[in-house]
Amino acid sequence: MPRAETLIKMASEVIREGCLAINKPCGMSSAQVIRECQIVFSPSAVFKPLIGSELDRARNVKGYATGKRLKRQKPLVKMGHGGTLDPLATGVLILGIGSGTKALPQFLNCVKTYETTVLFGASTDTYDRVGRIINKRPYEHITKEKVLKAMEAFKGKQKQVPPLFSALKMNGKPLYEYAREGKPIPREIEAREVEVSELELVEWYEPGKHNHRWPAEEAEAAERNIAEQVWRLKKQQETSKNLTPEEKEEDNQAIEAHENFKRKFEERQDSLIKDQPPRSEIVRKSTPP
Known part of the structure; x- marks a missing residue:
């Protein structure tokens, strides 16, 4: 075999892995970006060695799908987002x-x-x-000068509490269940430093000088109740006791559950943003916010 053909063959067998940056457009979830990339990357000869390597590794795992089920599954490039x-x-x-x-x-x-x-x-x-509206407050007194002054307090190191969806669990129970049962939330999820x-x-923009609008949908009474409890606990957090290692581990599990819920929320949104795309198509255009 000529030397050039040998080099080409060797190059085609290289397993290509690593990280890349995507300029995500408005209207697509992070999960949808991965699916779109998999649609384009998976049939490519460039990633054939990688897919083959992943399949070989998976076949050695106990319980891996075999037979007809294996044939129905289309191999995809393994991907994730940071x-x-x-x-x-x-x-x-x-x-x-x-x-x-892993990186x-x-x-x-x-x-x-x-x-x-x-x-x-x-x-x-x-x-x-x-999201859905859980609270409304007067805003006519807010001025540009007051906002500029308030912004100073947000500079530097802060303790930040992540958004709390009603599906987030605490002590093994979803937060919305505490509200429906009329029970107080046990404690605040530990804030992270930013x-x-x-x-x-x-x-x-002064009122009436812009086109931004509130969401049309409002949250149910139970969800508004749980939000009020969370805000009260947040104000008390500075004087509350430090979390034990067990409580910190439980908080980490709660944050992970929150992220899983958010991913599922994105997947449900995908069906509203875009139906199942043709295999040959990848979304390239950004819709206006």
């Missing part, structure tokens, strides 16, 4: 391919820059405009 961008967010999404998925956690500690629009007067269960190095007000 961190999650909400469907409405645009920006950099780090993807891992093959063993590159994804290190990207969670990188310095990140965010630009967002804040609409005063209402709060939602997801902290964004795709650091804001820069904070800037880019634009200010």
Whole structure:
């Protein structure tokens, strides 16, 4: 065999793994980005050695699907994402391919820059405009000067509590069950430390001078009740006792359950954003926010 053909054959057998950055458009969940990439990558000869390696490894695992079930399963490139961008967010999404998925956690500690629009007067269960309203407050007294002054308090190191969906569990029980049973929440989920190095007000719109709107759907009474309990506990957190190792482990499990719930929420949203795409198509256009 000629030398050139030998080199080409050797190159075609290389297992290609690692990380890459995707500029995620508005309207796609992080999970949907992975599925779209798998649709494009999996049939490619470039990733054939990787898929073959994964299949060989999986066949050695006890209980691996065999026979007709195995034939029905289409092999896909193993992929994951480091961190999650909400469907409405645009920006950099780090993807891992093959063993590159093991390197994804290190990207969670990188310095990140965010630009967002804040609409005063209402709060939602997801902290964004795709959630349901759980509370409304007067906002006519809010001015640009007051916002600039309040922003100073958000700079530096802060304790940040993640968004609490009603499906998040505490002591093995979903939070919404505490509300339905009329029982208090046992304690607050431990806040995580974050650091804001820069904070800037880019634009200010007076009421009636913009097109942003609150969500149309409001949360049920039980969900509003649980939100009020969470906020009260959050205010008491500074004077509360430190968590034991067992409580910290339970909190970590609760955060993981929260992330799993969020992923399922994204998958349900996918069906509203885009039906099952043709195998030859990948979404490239971004819809306006």
